[in-house]
Amino acid sequence: MNSPPHQRPSHHDSHTPQDVIFGPGSPLVETIIGQDLEYESIVWHSRSSPSPNSSQDAEWLNDHPGNHSMAESYRRPSFIASGPRSTVVAALSLPDHGYLSRRERDAIRDEERGLLRDSNCLPRERIDRDARGLTIGKRLSLPGLRKARSHQDEESRPGMLRTGSGRGVSETSPLLTGSVVTDHEQQTSNEEDIDKKWEEAVVAGKIKTTWQREVKVLGRYSSPLVLTFILQYSLTVASIFAVGHIGKAELGAVSLASMTANITGYAVYQGLATSLDTLCAQAYGSGRKKLVGLQLQRMVYFLWLITIPIGIIWLSGTAILRAIVPEKDTAALAGLYLKIILLGAPGYAAFESGKRFVQAQGLFSATLYCLLVCAPLNALMNWLFVWQFNLGFVGAPIAVTITENLLPLCLFLYVRFVDGMQCWGGFERRAFKNWGPMIKLALPGLVMVLAEFLAFEILTLSASWLSATHLAAQSVLSTLTALTFQIPFPVSIAASTRVANLIGATLSDAAKTAAKVALIAACFIGAFNITLLSSLREYIPKLFTSETDVIQMVACVLPLCAAFQLFDALATNCNGILRGLGRQEIGGYVNLFAYYVIAIPISFGTGFGLHWGLYGLWAGPAVALGIVASVEGIFIYRVSWERAVAEAQTRNSMG
Template sequence: MTIGSPYSSSPIAAASLARDLNEYPFYGQSDDSESEAEPSIARQAPGLPDVSMVGSYRRPSITAIGPRPTLLPAVRLPEGSRLPKGGWQAAKEDERSLLRDNHVLPSKPSGPGGLTRLFSHVRAAEEEPAAIAAPTETSALLGREISGSDDNIAKRWEEAVLAGLIQTTWQREAKTLGRYSRSLIVTFLLQYSLTVASIFTVGHLGKIPLGAVSLASMTSNITGYAIYHGLATSLDTLCAQAYGSGRKKLVGLQLQRMVYFLWLVTIPIGVVWLSAGAILRRVVPDPELGDLAGRYLRILLIGAPGYACFESGKRYLQAQGMFNATLHVLLFCAPLNALMNWLLVWAHRAYSFAQRGCNIQKFGWGFIGAPIAVAIADTILPLCLFLYVRFVNGMQCWDGFTYRAFSNWGPMIRLALPGLLMVEAEFLAFEILTLASSYLSTTHLAAQSILGTISSITFQIPFPISIAASTRIANLIGATLSGAAKTSAKVALVAAAIVGLLNMILLSSLRKFIPQLFTNDPDVIEMVAKVLPLCAAFQLFDALAANCNGILRGLGRQEIGGWVNLFFYYVVSSIKLPVELRGSKG
């Protein structure tokens, strides 16, 4: 019996790849000679079904801007695709470690009373049933030699999976989820800090500037950033398929197409942002809020082309398995953005450091300094990503600029539109709250801005854990290890509950101090302090919901979570919101 491959290639992406190879035959030569040689563990052992964990490797598409990050359904690579550079080594070590834990390979020497035996619930060697053939004094385990070679690991893995010998432990899954999620948590927090920095600095100028920043951020997210994110998700399929086929130069070609496409889309986005002041004055009750938000968006437009490049460049590197490249860039750009906000926004003109014999002069441009800082950061992000590709890693998929990037856009657009709809629906659900609060009062709008920011910051911890759980469960399901996948799901839910409880305790205990970090206005501080316990109360359920969605994505059933979210975001909320508005006005 042969088990089907876990991969399912996209017909649209396959057609795009075939057309490129037909029109430009020199792209048809595989770049295997330039890539790291993969041992046979990245392939299937002869005569064995396609069930390896390696076959279920996925690249999640991650966006982390706006009120809540969005994770799109994972993209499965086409038949015969390979792991990126270094990916096979990590998969091999995971399989080797699991084989040792389950006594299929000899365990590493360990000291007495090791934690592995304490936490492990796998069956001891003397309790294991005869899996493939009854062993004798001279027969090797599973009828083969015990060897640590890559070929032997692949064979032992497949045989052990078929025999039902592979189990996992809570300890192992906790370590794996922690390893997967730790860099994601830092990345998400750093990228969201690009938005939070403006709210922190402008909030101390008054509640009207704070409300205007919130209103401008809402407009930019819905009409700009969400569009860039949604359209760029087509690269998760196109770049991954080109890389997996061995035609690495096609990855750079897809990148160029997307950059030019997003720059073209920037034209209508720019028209909306340039006229946002006049539009918002007609939408929100306070015309001053609309004017300030319009000024913010007009300056923010300067950085829009750079942000489009950054979103495309992220996918270019992710297709090559370089997920930490964005983290390295943000480790430089996020502190720089915070520094620029400090220099450009706050109105104090000079700080003297007599003991150091120097003065630090600040521009002190006030409100208008915030969008200038964001526009500069959006421009620097792609430049830093380019430097990473040029001097660190990623050039192997770049073949220079070419006129061919202006052709064959149809498949890219057809793949981009569904991603746009999914991301836009997620963003719009939370940004509606900002618009609704502006009808209550400027104080309510400022308070909503702070509460939304706090909730989004705390969400950056359980959400990356859900991404890690999704990837891990997908790997285990792809290896037909349903029992191990159940254990991993339980560990993810326990981790989410712990994080949710910690967030709840933190927000409840600091409810009077946290608002003062964002604003000096006493009315806004009092309102946020009153509502913050309510935000703290749903932290546990928010974390659990995020990880339930992650489990569903790992199982390939993300449509369940999608329909549930749509129902509660747009049906339940639409029923309650008008009642609240009527009650507040009455």
């Protein structure tokens, strides 16, 4: 799982329900799912099996909430880019999902209850200690995961009864302690009551929110995402730390190899796998859960097939890079790096596909648990292989390869022993058929991700034309700016989800308040990053390398990187708010214009034309981020929130 030092996190690593490329109305999606459903109907008819999935169909129908609930109006924001600066290609109008998983519905029900209580439309209630569930520390253990799962299974058992106090009824329980109702009856009654109160409160304009509440919601949504993204990015940082102290050529080679691997390999995997965001979700929403596993198999086989041409490029990496990069020794080391990590490419492809498999089921914490295991192991292996076993530079790609193969294995163990097996129907020959529509659906996602990667990878390639010292310094700077990005980016995801929920619930004032809180939070985050990079600019480079000239160059350019942290945080959260408003095309066009029309010409002009070197290369992104934050901020300030609500209602009614 080796991403470049300056790669931004992928939205697929998050565990919030939000990111798709095409919605349920896409003809390609309808073709793929329709053919699979038709095939299953034929098979079931030939076997004379009466309604084999009737229970699943009933469960799927039960997952569609009432017309007036916040859940019914919920829409998933658009595809969040996985490239360096969260650039979004707005080539498509992104429709909504037509379903909600049970976990998503329950989460939104809780938000409805909270807003109703804050607006004095529901009485405050005391939450039992048992109802709060496990603590975070207990959840992270395997027994805690099993306990949580068994608790959910027990609650959903059809034959279970509840008394008026809410406790389970056993064979020895008194019969006359109170009214006895089934779980389903009680849940239906509660949901209908909330739906009614919600409708009345919305119509009366009683639903309000406060900045204090939105701060809590934003923190609750974003905090686990920050942890997930930092853990994932640590996989790259570990290699930079381990190799950086060997020499500047080795440090530059890691950055150059990562750039090549991402453009020619990892970006291809990520881009093509984005089609599963729709295919797995639609298969799950159709009620035929086994089709989710079928879509997973198709994508894994397809990505493994794509690995053949990718492998040819990586095996020829030394010759290709020597023809492009003037530093021949650095090119040779980068080519060696590519040859070794090729062994981990199939595992990376399987993990990228597997993430979509679990996310389609609402299991957004599965990736976090895998990273909690693999990230510390990756850091340990880098230290052991590079320094303790004296393998040197070769030790870093070996650690990466092992980690990339461990990640899908951990995800498999999670699905097998914790949750997710309900969508696995075993290996099927159908996985080798019906690839055409899937490939057509995947190609736009590939274009999106590649466009995002290229914008910042060009800087790394350009730095290699200056000197080995410049390339090594570029590797450190891009790592640092990407590391600081791990805070505002998760906040933008949380803001996107929150604004989308409130807009879908026709709460324009509440959505506006949530957006203001997100932008203010971005200012605090930007100020924190500025202070951190500025005050420690003499010390941070020493963590990555022992080369004096590299340390001095990084310390010289780092104030510029620190200066645009405020714009970086604001631009990122503006993008998130625009996604929540359903106006992601604004962010897409502004980002593409700023990076490809403004940033790259300025970088080349100042870096090479004015001979500013690395300082000039980073001047372009600094100006671009300022433009993005300003333009999008003005748009958000002038946007009509009432109109956004009306547009969301139109989309939902059409869906």
